Amino acid sequence: MGVKITATGHYLPPHVVTNDDLTVFMDTSDEWIQKRTGISQRHIAINENTSDLAAEAAKRILASRNMDATELDFILVATMTPDAQSPSTACKVQEKIGATKAFCFDMNAACSGFIFALSTAMHVMQSGSYQKGLVLGAETMSKIINWQDRSTAVLFGDGAGGVLLEQSAQNYFLAEDLHSDGTRYMSLTADEKAVLHPFQSDAPKGNQYLSMDGRGIFDFVSRNVPETIHQVLEKAACKKEDVSWVIAHQANRRLLEVLSKKVKIPLEKFATNIAQTGNTSAASVPILLDQMIQEGTIQIGSGETILLTGFGGGLTWGSIMMNI
Known part of the structure; x- marks a missing residue:
């Protein structure tokens, strides 16, 4: 049973925080951050949680494929910053996009999460029991960062992205x-x-x-x-x-x-x-x-x-x- 990626999508919160913005309340500089990390800016969620970012990415994926959410068999969200311990972020995404037939769960492998989740989803689909599924990676890292600690605060941003997997005659993995x-x-x-x-x-x-x-x-x-x-x-x-x-x-x-x-x-x-x-x-x-x-x-x-x-x-x- 083959599996392939048929659509992708992502969402970044509109609020952008530059390195210069960080210097207002942190002992750092644009030159210091760029030299050590290559980062010049990041997107930070305002009044949006992880499920909101993931749901927006999911909507964009489905729109690019002209597909209704009710066609999904599963939603898998990789995250280390869930909205809550329960319910899962994936279940909240299901509700937000109307994927009434999908089973849903989260996976936490930190920054490796999307790779682990994609592997899991691929094997789930190779069973032959499921036709279509979303694999999302979504984070609001801003809510677990100490914004006075420049060793970590300068590194992280918020966002979500994902892929639509569908069965295929050929295995693309x-x-x-x-x-x-x-x-x-x-x-x-x-x-x-x-x-x-x-x-x-x-x-x-x-x-x-x-x-x-x-x-x-x-x-x-x-x-x-x-x-x-x-x-x-x-x-x-x-x-x-x-x-x-x-x-x-x-x-x-x-x-x-x-x-x-x-x-x-x-x-x-x-x-x-x-x-x-x-x-x-x-x-x-x-x-x-x-x-x-x-x-x-x-x-x-x-x-x-x-x-x-x-x-x-x-x-x-x-x-x-x-x-x-």
């Missing part, structure tokens, strides 16, 4: 390679919740804000992500020259340069939008993919070979090789 390492979970944590009830008096306090070991994450990506890229190429029986584009999680411009050098794929093949969006966690890969399709850089149905790769908290990392 060539290979995948997914990994996790829970022994390094403390490298990136957010919105920790302590056990608190009247039967204990010494409960530890949770930490609402995102905390990140920047050097540790950089080293992890430099060592582990090139390996998964090599592995997915081998599994797909593809050469580096076969890859038209690498669409990697947009964490840091420097990291993209390191990955390009280590896997020996030209930097020109590493697509990027981090300057305009910042790090949007699970949303970064689908946002960038849709922007490239809207610009005509990538065309659905062209058969081009694209490598998607993500990495983030958990720790988690993984890659998918596919034809578009």
Whole structure:
């Protein structure tokens, strides 16, 4: 049973925060941020939560395919910033777009979330029981950021993106390679919740804000992500020259340069939008993919070979090789 991407879409909140805007309440500068990250601005949600961003992206995907939401069999949302622990963000998206027949759930693999969710959805569809489904990556990172901590606040933005999957006679997904390492979970944590009830008096306090070991994450990506890229190429029986584009999680411009050098794929093949969006966690890969399709850089149905790769908290990392 084949599976293919038939439509894409994304949504960025209209409120833009530039690096200069951050200098009003933070000891930083546009030069300092751009030199270390490649980021010049980010989009920040105002009176919108994760489900709102995801629903808008979903509506745009369906509109581009001229499809009604009632045709969807499932909605899968990758996010580390859900509206609530319950109900799932995916269920709220279902309600907002009227996808009355879809089953829905969230997945949290942090910045690798879209890669993990896309893999899961692909296998769900290969069972043959489902015809059409949405896979969304959506984040409001702004609500878990300490806006006085310049080591993290300058990095993140809000947004949502996704793809429509449909059954196909040909399988467009060539290979995948997914990994996790829970022994390094403390490298990136957010919105920790302590056990608190009247039967204990010494409960530890949770930490609402995102905390990140920047050097540790950089080293992890430099060592582990090139390996998964090599592995997915081998599994797909593809050469580096076969890859038209690498669409990697947009964490840091420097990291993209390191990955390009280590896997020996030209930097020109590493697509990027981090300057305009910042790090949007699970949303970064689908946002960038849709922007490239809207610009005509990538065309659905062209058969081009694209490598998607993500990495983030958990720790988690993984890659998918596919034809578009």
